[in-house]
Amino acid sequence: IAGITQAPTSQILAAGRRMTLRCTQDMRHNAMYWYRQDLGLGLRLIHYSNTAGTTGKGEVPDGYSVSRANTDDFPLTLASAVPSQTSVYFCASSESAGEAQLFFGEGSRLTVL
Amino acid sequence: GQNIDQPTEMTATEGAIVQINCTYQTSGFNGLFWYQQHAGEAPTFLSYNVLDGLEEKGRFSSFLSRSKGYSYLLLKELQMKDSASYLCAVVDSNYQLIWGAGTKLIIKP
Numbered sequence: 142i143a144g145i146t147q148a149p150t151s152q153i154l155a156a157g158r159r160m161t162l163r164c165t166q167d168m169r170h171n172a173m174y175w176y177r178q179d180l181g182l183g184l185r186l187i188h189y190s191n192t193a194g195t196t197g198k199g200e201v202p203d204g205y206s207v208s209r210a211n212t213d214d215f216p217l218t219l220a221s222a223v224p225s226q227t228s229v230y231f232c233a234s235s236e237s238a239g240e241a242q243l244f245f246g247e248g249s250r251l252t253v254l
Numbered sequence: 255g256q257n258i259d260q261p262t263e264m265t266a267t268e269g270a271i272v273q274i275n276c277t278y279q280t281s282g283f284n285g286l287f288w289y290q291q292h293a294g295e296a297p298t299f300l301s302y303n304v305l306d307g308l309e310e311k312g313r314f315s316s317f318l319s320r321s322k323g324y325s326y327l328l329l330k331e332l333q334m335k336d337s338a339s340y341l342c343a344v345v346d347s348n349y350q351l352i353w354g355a356g357t358k359l360i361i362k363p
Binding site for chain 2: 238
């Protein structure tokens with residue numbers, strides 16, 4: 142089934158540890174995004190990539206890094222996790238940046254202790 | 255700054271009609287999206303408006319007034335499965351999506 146896949150779906154992590162959230166899409170979409178969703182705050186953009194080989198910073202990029210080596214994969218790395226990074230993380234993709242509708246992965250629930 | 259306002263929570267009765275409002279103040283406008291998000295799940299696309307007027311899609315309709323910075327999502331013949339959060343998002347002049355915090359809709363029998 143075509144779509145967007147995230148892993149892991151849930152993770153508990155000790156503060157200071159490094160963590161990579163994986164995201165893969167098979168729709169050949171050009172644009173990909175990482176959001177975090179916290180209660181009462183809505184979706185906040187962490188990083189984005191308009192096309193393979195390029196990335197950009199969103200609203201809340203500090204403490205996170207991304208790479209876009211190819212069209213399909215867009216991993217998000219927390220170099221040294223902190224409790225404030227406890228959140229639900231959604232990866233999304235769209236045919237092109239900005240105007241096209243987003244397709245979301247099922248989310249990754251991360252708890253940093 | 256850029257801002258999207260939606261009511262935090264609304265309650266409606268099964269079979270009734272509900273209107274969820276969204277007002278926005280953004281740097282430019284290149285379209286407005288509505289997404290539905292059930293608890294514990296990912297958001298899914300409902301509608302996209304870029305021109306003024308009403309777009310109807312089955313039980314759901316979305317309206318846009320660019321001059322007023324205003325949109326609403328109208329849900330008719332409410333069903334229990336419509337209990338979810340509804341997210342409004344605006345595409346700004348830089349083609350970035352600005353998200354509202356979402357409206358949690360509770361449907362009562």
